Amino acid sequence: MAGVARAEGADTPAAARASGEAPGGPGASTVFTPADKTGFGTSRTKESLVWFTLQGGRMSETYYPDLSTPAARQTQLVVTDGRTFVERLSDGESRTELCGRDGAPVYRLTSKGTGWCAVTRYVTDPERASVLIDVDVRSETNAPLRVFLLHDPSLSGDGDDDSAFPQDGALVAKDKHAASALVAHDGFAESTVGYLGVNDGWSELSENNGNLEHHYATAGPGNVLQTGRLRIDGRTRTRQTVVLGFGEKPADAVSTARRSLRRGFDAAARAYERGWSDYLAGLPGTPGSLRTPSQQALYTASVVTLAAGEDKRNPGAFIASPSMPWDFASRHVVPETGPYHLVWPRDQYQIGTGLLAAGDRAAAERALDFMLRTQESDGHWAQNCKVDGEPFWTNIQLDETAAPMLLAWLLDRHDARTLDRLVRAADFILGFKSEEGYKAPYSQQERWEEQSGYSPSTIASVIAGLVCLGDLLERGGQGEKAAEYLKAADKWQKSVEDWTVTTKGPDSSEPYYLRLTKNGKPDSGMKYELGNNIETPVDQRTVVDAGFLELVRLGVKRADDPVILNSLAVVDRKLAVDTPSGRHWYRYSGDGYGEQPNGEQWTVNRPEVKTTHGRLWPIFSGERGEYELLCGDRQSAAGRLRDMASTAGETLMLPEQVWDDRPPVPREQSGTGTASATPLAWTHAQYVRLARSLERGTPVEYPTVVAERYLRR
Structure with a gap:
């Protein structure tokens, strides 16, 4: 308690020194930090409505009060001697380590600069909405240092309408919906607020040899930055403990931060670790297929990443990634930040099956329940939604409407409420008709969002979904309803090749699957624009992907089907790249969803950006491994798991994409993560599923009822 009294007393002079209102608002527009995260953490408790991320030597986005709402853009240190150098942690050499006991997401960030070393550790308080940072900065030359804390609030997902001011020794920010408070154990020796790019603390320090020329007390509304010098x-x-606390009102945020400060970093960290240890102890151990400690650690980290991605106010809402890659970090592509910190039914299925494979059946049940709660009135699911269920993008993807049927079958859910919702979904699929007049299984969008048409992966999902629903209806005493769905599934199973397999394509003299057809006539040579800065129309017979493997992985076609085998050969010739982290694949021919040739970010609809390149996706190694298990090739499947593991970063985060063999290689190492969404929950779910599948000898999500219908006739 004596330490707390000193801290509160020490804050008072700092608050008194700062005065007046900062001029120059509203400041530059908010752009969120890069998406290749090296840390993602939260407690296991429902009381702590806060999540943090790490990137590039700093704490990047912090989310509050839910996982669809970033509340801070970054929080980081500046170290200076006040004369010769001024350095942010993000400017220099840094290393992030996962250091939590039993796999808990506790992180240690070590940074070095001109004669100094800084070590910061991060956890959240399990009892309240606050992030605690343990700061340890040491001079390596014995010269005295000044250490400043920079904080960029972005409350309610919008950093351009915040106001900042001191309150009770804290640096407080607020907007109409939320507030944050930044406190330090021994208070701030001096502080200021300003507008980004105008008179923010970093601009002041970097332009004045590590000194604050102004000490403004208030700023906003606008894109405000807060700066305080640690004692x-x-x-x-x-050493100091710094706390970032949140609340609905400024007083709430200050109270939250102060209470966490009184608790202290070490006590909060012990409770934080204990919560994760207890969770993991309740699950089966790591699969026997994982032979090395590094593989086992990645498996545990993957389970933790999936579990941490569930919203606490909306149980069962799992986001795709706690990141905003490329131009999604600004307002250029979408009016709000997103779309990765949203819930996608497709990703929800991937995450649900991953957690089910890990032994967390309750989480998979919650994932399904969330989907049932957020179903549209006509029976389909929106393309994605916020964690509270509000639709974000509303395009129709039939595989997403089929996904809950597949998950329900794996969970053996045939209660009346579940079946009623799934029947509505099935009726929507059977009655779907596009604006062009095409009927299901034609989809307004296939699984890569960017095209309409007849897609093998979508058709596989709806066939398998309808068969699984038919089985659930039988077990639920409603077998009479199943006949119509099974009839449609059987018809589509017989017709999928007619819609999607070309016999006149340029990539093989034998039949092979296309990514999709726009008209259900695979030999017609119809052209379409790929999108993602690829404006020249392409012949649909020249575009392939590995989506047809869903036909095998979901029991619709045999693994040794001649067209499947020939299509694999085509895909490997056109889409596979061997990297230092193994063989990986592009999404489809000519994909432009990735960085520019020089490595700068992906964007669309900017005239100066002419070309972007989609890179390699580690999830395809996992999908190929599940296929190889169905072929009986366990050795090759184990190799795919190793390839996936090789793409993990220093803190065991698995990326959405890795670099291929094109520029900016060799500056960026081939086979390592790009600036795409990291961690991507789908990649982690695929790793968990393949690891558990190798242990069992068959894919854990394989719907045997579908295989029994189509493969054993």
């Missing part, structure tokens, strides 16, 4: 010098004082 450490790197010699006699090296």
Whole structure:
């Protein structure tokens, strides 16, 4: 308690020094930090409505009060001697380590600069909405240092309408819906607020040799930045605890931060670790197929990443990634931040089956329940939604409407309420008709969002979904309803090749599956624009992907089907790249969903950006491994798991994409993560599923009822 009294007393002079209102608002527009995260953490408790991410030597987005709402853009240190150098942690050499006991997402970030070393650790308080940062900065030359804390709030997902001011020794920010408070154990020796790019603390420090020329007390509304100097010098004082607390009102945020500060970092970290240890102890151990400690650690990290991605106010809402890659970090592509910190039914299915494979059946049940709660009135699911269920993008993807049927079958859910919702979904699929006049299984969008048409992966999902629903109806005493769905599934199973297999394509003299056809006539040579900065129309017979493997993985076609085998050969010739982390695949021919040739970010609809390149996706190694298990080739499947593991970063985050063999290689190493969404929950779910499938000898999500219908006749 004595330490708390000193902290509160020490804050008062800092608050008194700052005065007046910062000019120059509203400041530059908010752009969120890069998406290749090296840390993602939260407690296991429902009381702590906060999540943090790490990237590039700093704490990047912090989410509050839910996982669809970023509440801070970044929080990081600036170290200076006040004369010769001014350095942010993000500017220099840094290393992030996963250091939590039993796999808990506790992180240690070590940064080095001109004669100094900084070590920061991060956890959230399990009892309240706050992030605690343990700061340890040491001078390596014995010269005294000044250490500043920079904080960029973006409350309610919008950093352009915040106001900042001091309150009770805290640096407080607020907007109409939420507030944040930044406190330090020994208070701030001086502080200021300003507008990004105008008179923010970093601009002041970098332009004035590490000194604050102004000490503004208030700013906003606008894109405000808060800066406070910690009472450490790197010699006699090296360590401080900093807390970022949140609440609906400023007083709530200050109270939350103060209570966490009184608890202290070490006590909060112990409770934080204990919560994760207890969770993991309740699950089966790592699969026997994982032979090395590094593989086992990645499996545990994958389970933790999936579990951490569930919203606490909306149980069962699992986001795709706690990141905003490329131009999604601005307002250029979408009016709000997103869309990765949203819930996608397709990703929800991937995450649900991953957690089910890990032994967390309750989480998979919650994932299904969330989907049932957010079903549209006509029976389909929106393309994605916020964690509270509000639709975000509303395009129709039939595989997403079939996904709940597949998950329900794996969970043996045939209660009346579940069946009623799934029947509505099936009726929607059977009655679907596009604006062009095409009927299901034609889809307004296939699984890569960007095209309409007849897609093998979508058709596989709806066939398998309808068969699984038919089985659930039988077990639920409603077998009379199943006949119509099974009849449609059988018809589509017989017709999928007619819609999607070309016999006149340029890539093989034998039949092979296309990514999709726009008209259900695979030999017609119809052209379409791929999108993603690829404007020249392409012949649909020249575009392939590995989506046809869903036909095998979901029991619709045999693994040794001649067209499947020939299509695999085509895909491997056109889409596979061997990298130092193994063989990986592109999404489809000519994909432009990735960085520009020089490595700069992906964007669309900017005249200066002419070309972007989609890179390699590690999930395809997992999908190929599940296929190889169905072929009886366990050795090759195990190799795919190793290839996936090789793409993990230093803190065991698995990326959406990895670099291929084109520029900016060799500057960026082939086979390592790009600036795409990291961690991607789908990649982690695929890793968990393949690891557990190798242990069992068959894919854990394989719907045997579908295989029994189509493969054993």
